[in-house]
Amino acid sequence: MIYYFTGTGNSLAIVRQLQKLRNKQEEGVTAIDYTTPYPRLTDECTEIGFVFPVYGWGLPLVAEDFIRRLPGNTNKRSPYIYVILTCGDDIGCTDKQVRKLFAEKGWNVNAIFSVQMRNTYICLPGFQTDPANLEQQKNEKALTWLRQISQRIEAHEPSSNNDVHPGAFPRMKSYVLRPLFNKFLIHDRHFKVNAKACIACGKCVRICPLHNIQADAIGMPQWLGQCTHCLRCFHACPKHAIEYGLFTQGKSQVKVKL
Ligand SMILES: Cc1cc2nc3c(=O)[nH]c(=O)nc-3n(C[C@H](O)[C@H](O)[C@H](O)COP(=O)(O)O)c2cc1C
Ligand code: SF4
Numbered sequence: 533m534i535y536y537f538t539g540t541g542n543s544l545a546i547v548r549q550l551q552k553l554r555n556k557q558e559e560g561v562t563a564i565d566y567t568t569p570y571p572r573l574t575d576e577c578t579e580i581g582f583v584f585p586v587y588g589w590g591l592p593l594v595a596e597d598f599i600r601r602l603p604g605n606t607n608k609r610s611p612y613i614y615v616i617l618t619c620g621d622d623i624g625c626t627d628k629q630v631r632k633l634f635a636e637k638g639w640n641v642n643a644i645f646s647v648q649m650r651n652t653y654i655c656l657p658g659f660q661t662d663p664a665n666l667e668q669q670k671n672e673k674a675l676t677w678l679r680q681i682s683q684r685i686e687a688h689e690p691s692s693n694n695d696v697h698p699g700a701f702p703r704m705k706s707y708v709l710r711p712l713f714n715k716f717l718i719h720d721r722h723f724k725v726n727a728k729a730c731i732a733c734g735k736c737v738r739i740c741p742l743h744n745i746q747a748d749a750i751g752m753p754q755w756l757g758q759c760t761h762c763l764r765c766f767h768a769c770p771k772h773a774i775e776y777g778l779f780t781q782g783k784s785q786v787k788v789k790l
């Protein structure tokens with residue numbers, strides 16, 4: 533069984549590719565939200581996978597919440613637990629955060645891998661989506677790396693520190709910048725819609741993975757305060773009518789692949 537969260541489809545692509553590589557297309561996969569029930573963890577369960585993107589050098593808030601809601605480990609035999617973290621560049625200390633969250637529930641994480649994919653973060657100055665050639669390069673590298681990951685998971689091998697890419701100054705990113713990022717930038721108060729461009733199509737309402745958008749009386753989106761900042765609404769709007777704060781104007785969208 534695999535639990536995952538995805539904003540624009542990067543992490544979902546990894547889930548699908550992994551299933552294909554392992555010839556396990558029938559395996560159950562669940563997209564998590566704030567209400568996803570706990571997984572049923574019986575002694576027969578030999579393996580659980582989690583695939584999450586990295587947001588602000590840590591887990592998306594919804595993934596953090598999901599792990600916090602896991603039942604404590606009372607199994608005689610622990611299943612093999614693997615976590616794949618997708619990122620645009622580097623993960624800081626997200627792997628350490630993951631291990632700590634699981635350990636608080638009595639679960640040992642056997643393997644953590646990070647996979648670099650196209651960047652989806654565009655809300656601050658200097659952050660832009662990847663040019664097509666860079667996205668292509670990242671995709672090719674990701675597939676090669678995922679083939680190795682797949683074999684390692686198949687063999688229930690543990691991972692090592694070399695299997696994740698923390699980048700430069702990981703502690704500063706995860707323990708100093710991340711709390712600021714979460715406090716000031718991981719919420720939906722700065723979303724706004726360009727009323728002239730919006731055609732009230734309702735797509736943003738339908739596709740928000742957390743059901744955090746509703747349409748007002750004339751069909752314009754309103755954000756409801758339960759956002760994990762996946763930016764799916766920004767990237768998926770067919771009229772590019774959604775902005776976040778002051779710095780997204782003129783930024784490109786990625787194609788949302790669900
Ligand atoms: C809010 C937000 C924060 C992000 N923070 C990071 C980060 O700290 N490090 C990084 O390498 N990529 C970061 N990214 C890029 C994503 O991790 C990357 O593009 C990921 O594969 C997106 O997967 P998804 O489409 O499944 O959400 C961020 C993206 C978003 C939307
Ligand atoms: S997806 Fe874009 S155009 Fe459609 S309702 Fe939302 S903001 Fe308006």
Ligand code: SF4
Nearest residue numbers: 740759760762763765
């Ligand atoms: S409101 Fe937008 S950014 Fe927030 S969770 Fe929904 S789709 Fe993602």
